[in-house]
Amino acid sequence: MGTYNKGILGPFSGKVGTVVGANWRGKDIMRSLPKKTNRTPTETQLLKRQLFTTVAGEHKVFRFKLNQLTTKNLTAKHAKKAQ
Structure with missing residues (x-):
């Protein structure tokens, strides 16, 4: 480095x-760049990778839902102000 x-x-x-x-x-x-390896991942590594994938997927869904809620609230606020 x-x-x-x-x-x-x-x-x-x-x-x-x-x-x-x-x-x-x-x-x-x-x-x-790190060297590529031919070793097979350990059971612990596979579990951690699966956990990370699950958490990342849930985070994506959460952000999508949060974005929908905030967008609805913002548009409702702007509609009230316009009246």
């Missing part, structure tokens, strides 16, 4: 080729 202050194009985040740019504890860093 390498840190840099001002690169030729400034700091970046994301993947560019085999380099990943990120901000970690306020420092701009560059690191290499």
